[in-house]
Amino acid sequence: xxxxxxxxxxxxxxxxxxxxxxxxxxxxxxxxxxxxxxxxxxxxxxxxxxxxxxxxxxxxxxxxxxxxxxxxxxxxxxxxxxxxxxxxxxxxxxxxxxxxxxxxxxxxxxxxxxxxxxxxxxxxxxxxxxxxxxxxxxxxxxxxxxxxxxxxxxxxxxxxxxxxxxxxxxxxxxxxxxxxxxxxxxxxxxxxxxxxxxxxxxxxxxxxxxxxxxxxxxxxxxxxxxxxxxxxxxxxxxxxxxxxxxxxxxxxxxxxxxxxxxxxxxxxxxxxxxxxxxxxxxxxxxxxxxxxxxxxxxxxxxxxxxxxxxxxxxxxxxxxxxxxxxxxxxxxxxxxxxxxxxxxxxxxxxxxxxxxxxxxxxxxxxxxxxxxxxxxxxxxxxxxxxxxxxxxxxxxxxxxxxxxxxxxxxxxxxxxxxxxxxxxxxxxxxxxxxxxxxxxxxxxxxxxxxxxxxxxxxxxxxxxxxxxxxxxxxxxxxxxxxxxxxxxxxxxxxxxxxxxxxxxxxxxxxxxxxxxxxxxxxxxxxxxxxxxxxxxxxxxxxxxxxxxxxxxxx
Amino acid sequence: xxxxxxxxxxxxxxxxxxxxxxxxxxxxxxxxxxxxxxxxxxxxxxxxxxxxxxxxxxxxxxxxxxxxxxxxxxxxxxxxxxxxxxxxxxxxxxxx
Numbered sequence: 001x002x003x004x005x006x007x008x009x010x011x012x013x014x015x016x017x018x019x020x021x022x023x024x025x026x027x028x029x030x031x032x033x034x035x036x037x038x039x040x041x042x043x044x045x046x047x048x049x050x051x052x053x054x055x056x057x058x059x060x061x062x063x064x065x066x067x068x069x070x071x072x073x074x075x076x077x078x079x080x081x082x083x084x085x086x087x088x089x090x091x092x093x094x095x096x097x098x099x100x101x102x103x104x105x106x107x108x109x110x111x112x113x114x115x116x117x118x119x120x121x122x123x124x125x126x127x128x129x130x131x132x133x134x135x136x137x138x139x140x141x142x143x144x145x146x147x148x149x150x151x152x153x154x155x156x157x158x159x160x161x162x163x164x165x166x167x168x169x170x171x172x173x174x175x176x177x178x179x180x181x182x183x184x185x186x187x188x189x190x191x192x193x194x195x196x197x198x199x200x201x202x203x204x205x206x207x208x209x210x211x212x213x214x215x216x217x218x219x220x221x222x223x224x225x226x227x228x229x230x231x232x233x234x235x236x237x238x239x240x241x242x243x244x245x246x247x248x249x250x251x252x253x254x255x256x257x258x259x260x261x262x263x264x265x266x267x268x269x270x271x272x273x274x275x276x277x278x279x280x281x282x283x284x285x286x287x288x289x290x291x292x293x294x295x296x297x298x299x300x301x302x303x304x305x306x307x308x309x310x311x312x313x314x315x316x317x318x319x320x321x322x323x324x325x326x327x328x329x330x331x332x333x334x335x336x337x338x339x340x341x342x343x344x345x346x347x348x349x350x351x352x353x354x355x356x357x358x359x360x361x362x363x364x365x366x367x368x369x370x371x372x373x374x375x376x377x378x379x380x381x382x383x384x385x386x387x388x389x390x391x392x393x394x395x396x397x398x399x400x401x402x403x404x405x406x407x408x409x410x411x412x413x414x415x416x417x418x419x420x421x422x423x424x425x426x427x428x429x430x431x432x433x434x435x436x437x438x439x440x441x442x443x444x445x446x447x448x449x450x451x452x453x454x455x456x457x458x459x460x461x462x463x464x465x466x467x468x469x470x471x472x473x474x475x476x477x478x479x480x481x482x483x484x485x486x487x488x489x490x491x492x493x494x495x496x497x498x499x500x501x502x503x504x505x506x507x508x509x510x511x512x513x514x515x516x517x518x519x520x521x522x523x524x525x526x527x528x529x530x531x532x533x534x535x536x537x538x539x540x541x542x543x544x545x546x547x548x549x550x551x552x553x554x
Numbered sequence: 555x556x557x558x559x560x561x562x563x564x565x566x567x568x569x570x571x572x573x574x575x576x577x578x579x580x581x582x583x584x585x586x587x588x589x590x591x592x593x594x595x596x597x598x599x600x601x602x603x604x605x606x607x608x609x610x611x612x613x614x615x616x617x618x619x620x621x622x623x624x625x626x627x628x629x630x631x632x633x634x635x636x637x638x639x640x641x642x643x644x645x646x647x648x649x650x
Contacts, residue, residue, distance in 0.1 A: 072610075075583055081609035111615050120578075123614055302580035341575045343619050 001205045003177065004468075005222035006188035008525070009197030010240035011154055011175025012233070015213040016147075018157035025135065028096040036090050040083070040097040043137040048077055050133065068301065069126075076130040082108065098138045105131035148172040154215045156206060160187045170194055175217060177224060179206040182463060183501060189273075191219075192523045195280070199224055201465060250528035254285045258531045260513060264539040267519040268527050269325070271499055275316045280524040288325035290447065290521020291386075291499035292317060294370065295333050302341050304366060310373035318381025325382045327447065327499075327521075328374050329426065330399075331366065332356040332388040336463060351455065356389035361398050371406045378418035385421060386447060391429045396442055426499075428452035433481040440492035447521070448485055450500025454478050473502045479511065479550040486516050497521060509533050514546030565637040566627035573647040576619035581648035586610045588643050594630025596640070607640070 030036050055070035076082065082104055089100035105127055112124035148155075148168070154175040155168070173196050178187045181200035191198030197219030209215070209226055216236035217224040225232055258268045269290035270281045274297070281289065297305045297313055318326050333339050334355020342363075347353040360367035374385055387399050403423065410417055427433050428449030436446065450473060455462045457478050460470045472478075482498075489496035497519030502508045504522025509530055512520060522530060575581050589596050589607040596607035598616065600623070606612040607626070618624060626644075628636040 072583065075586065075610045079609050079611050081606050081612045108611050108615070115617055120614065120617065123611075127611065302578075303575070341578065341580075343574070343576065343578070 001202060001208070001224045001226065003199040003202035003222050003224065004182060005198075005218060005220045006181075006183050006200050007176070007191035007196060007198035008220045008243075009175075009195070010216070010218055010236060010243050011197040012216045012236055012240060013152055013154045013174040013214075014149075015156050015209050015211055015215050016153040017209070017211045018155055018160070025098050025102050026096075027099045029094055030090075030096055031094075033091060033094060036097050037087060039138060040086065040090070040101070040134075043097070043134050044077060044083065046137045047130070047134045048074065050137075051077065051130075072126060073130050076126060077134075082127070082131065098135050101131055101135055101138070154217075156209050156215075157187075158206075170196075175215070175219065176200075177202060177206065177209075177215070177217065179203060182465070182468065189523075192525055195525050201468075250532060253528045253531045253535070256531065256535075258287070258534050260534055260537045260539050260542075262538050262540060264513070266513065266517065266534065267325075267497075268530055268534075269327075269497075269519060269521040270524045270527060271521050272317070272524075275313055275320070277524065278317060278320045282320065284524040284527040286324075286524060286527055288327070288382075288519070288521075289317060289321060290327055290497055290503075290519055292326060292328045293332065294329060295331055295337055295339075298331065298333065298339055299337070304341070304369070307369045307373045307376075310370060311376050314374055314377035314383065315380045318377055318383050321381055323382055325384055327384045327386050327424070327445075327497075328377075329386045329388050330357065330370055330374070331360055334359055351452070351461070357387050357395055357399060358389065361395060361402075364402060367399075367402060368406055371403055372410065375403075375406055375410060375417045375421065376415060378421040379416050383418065383421060384424060384445065386424045386426060386445075388426045388449070389428065389452075390425045390439070391431050393435070393438065393442070396425060396439065400442075424494075427485050428456070428500075430457050430481065433485050436485045436488040437491070440488050440494055443494065445495040445497065446485055446489045447519075448482060448496070448498040448500065448517075450478070450482075450498060450502035453481065453500065454502075457481060473505065473508060474511075474549060474552075476550050476552055479515075479546070482512075482517075483515050483546070483550060490516065495519060504530060506530075506533055510537055510542050511546045511549050513537055513539065514542030514544070516543075564627060564629040565633040566625055567637055567641060568623055568625050569641055569644045571618055571620055571622050571624075571644060574620055575648070576622060577613055577616060578619070582613050583610060584648055585640065585643060586613055588639060589636070592628070592630070592632045592636035592639075594628040594633045594636050596626065596628045596636055598624050598626055600624040 051070050051073050055067050058070065059067035085104045086097065086101040089095060089103060090097055108127050109124045112120050112127065152172040152174045154177060155173055156177045159178050159180040176187060176191045176196055176198040178200045179202055181187050188198060188200050197217065199217055199219060199222050214227050215224060216228050216233060218239065225236065228236065257265055259265045267287045269288035270286035271291040272281060272289055273293045297310055314328060334344055334353060335351045338344060345354060374383065377383055387396065390396050400423065422444035424443045424445035424447060425439065426449045427436060427446050432439060433453065451462060454471060454473055454475065458470065458475055460467055462471050486496045495518045498512060498517055499521040503512065503520040504526035506529065513534060520530065571577060573581060577585060586608060598605040598607050600616060600618065605616050626637050626640050
């Protein structure tokens with residue numbers, strides 16, 4: 001079986017299936033109605049205790065925000081419409097409680113699934129989750145909570161949502177395999193940041209894995225062995241050992257500069273989502289933060305984060321970096337990242353729609369709050385501000401104007417900040433790349449976002465598995481755009497970096513060096529590998545190689 | 555409980571959602587929590603459909619976003635207080 005390797009490392013362990021198959025529920029006629037109602041009430045109170053426990057566990061182990069989902073589940077458990085209707089069904093139809101509850105649950109799930117709003121569709125999942133728990137308790141079967149034994153295991157799932165992962169005992173996860181998803185899906189990003197080997201997008205074949213099967217896989221290459229023969233298992237174990245040896249070798253690059261054989265230096269920095277990622281950043285010796293994805297501050301909650309909340313998060317990262325640069329990107333939602341409480345419209349082409357800076361320039365309250373928080377935090381380190389999804393000059397000018405207003409307000413309020421904070425923009429839309437000569441006069445730095453740049457340049461949806469083979473980071477058109485941006489940036493003397501997935505790709509790094517990028521920002525776990533690769537390159541040779549790649553037409 | 559017929563009118567009034575989120579997420583749960591404090595039966599009426607104010611799934615299934623109008627209707631011993639309290643909550647914009 002094969003999938004897409006998205007997080008390196010070799011995993012060997014027992015399969016743990018996430019989410020059991022739905023239990024079959026049959027309609028049964030019952031005689032003792034009172035007893036059936038009593039059964040339902042007991043199952044409800046049992047469920048309530050379980051959810052309370054999950055709430056406490058998550059609150060203690062992860063945080064209050066992550067635990068919030070279980071409060072919502074408790075409310076569903078108290079819901080008179082669901083459980084009142086189920087009771088009524090038992091009375092009127094003399095049926096078993098599980099069947100009555102399943103019927104009512106299905107009815108509501110249907111309503112929510114048909115709403116044209118992502119937030120509402122997620123609520124359908126909550127109802128299934130809660131009623132499923134009660135039904136399990138009614139039937140005396142084990143609840144769907146994932147149990148990972150002491151020796152650890154490999155999680156096998158259709159896909160994982162942020163709330164799934166919040167519930168898991170992450171230390172015991174040896175590996176991760178999912179049916180859906182690609183390199184940039186949540187499961188993949190999470191696996192990389194936790195340094196867990198992972199393979200995603202296996203397709204339906206994943207269903208052949210049974211709980212307890214011995215699995216061995218390579219999170220780089222993507223092949224999964226199910227109950228392998230002794231020999232294969234041994235070779236996997238050997239590979240695991242080799243991998244760990246290499247990992248140790250990479251550790252020798254800690255504290256060194258990122259420099260080619262012929263002395264050309266680049267800055268290798270890290271992409272992060274939350275201050276929690278800082279441990280990994282420091283461990284892998286990042287030379288800065290090249291991309292702080294602030295949208296995670298806005299996700300998995302019901303309301304916008306306040307200015308102070310944001311300020312604390314930005315300040316924490318700036319302080320931990322001790323004066324090294326921290327590029328904070330303003331809110332980038334929309335596209336594939338929804339914020340239910342913003343009620344973003346359902347769009348035909350979300351990636352070409354109402355997202356990122358477009359939302360911020362429209363809902364300026366949200367934007368100003370974030371800018372205030374970032375500007376205030378600039379007093380605590382080398383913070384740089386970056387605007388995403390700029391497609392034309394007018395947007396940049398508007399964004400800068402709002403920033404100016406925010407700074408003036410802070411001056412009037414006698415709040416101290418770094419007046420020379422650098423301001424840059426992402427280059428992820430072809431129009432911005434093509435006009436980069438003009439943009440370079442208006443900003444202090446560029447950072448190329450390759451994920452979007454590739455999909456916009458080649459018209460290939462990066463989440464669509466059927467055309468995944470067309471999503472090509474080595475497409476000559478993309479390479480040419482990158483080259484243009486670097487040259488235009490350097491003509492105006494500004495730094496040109498890259499913060500997309502390409503920046504950490506071992507095959508891409510030589511070309512990026514050859515094209516003269518000043519900074520590469522990547523997932524923290526790939527930093528030392530990148531430094532090692534760079535240490536073996538010669539700039540002169542890579543320039544030639546980059547030139548050839550940009551002219552390589554297959 | 556009052557006898558049927560003693561009271562012909564129940565309490566009701568119309569409100570408009572002003573907050574950004576509408577009656578979703580946190581505001582919806584705040585609303586249900588507030589409604590559940592009262593003994594009266596409380597219904598929300600929008601476009602001739604009725605929703606149970608004490609049920610989170612019912613309220614969410616209304617799908618009421620910003621700018622939506624609906625009627626709060628309560629019947630029972632504390633109907634006046636219930637309608638008033640819910641009106642204030644909606645008009646406060648749920649603290650957003």
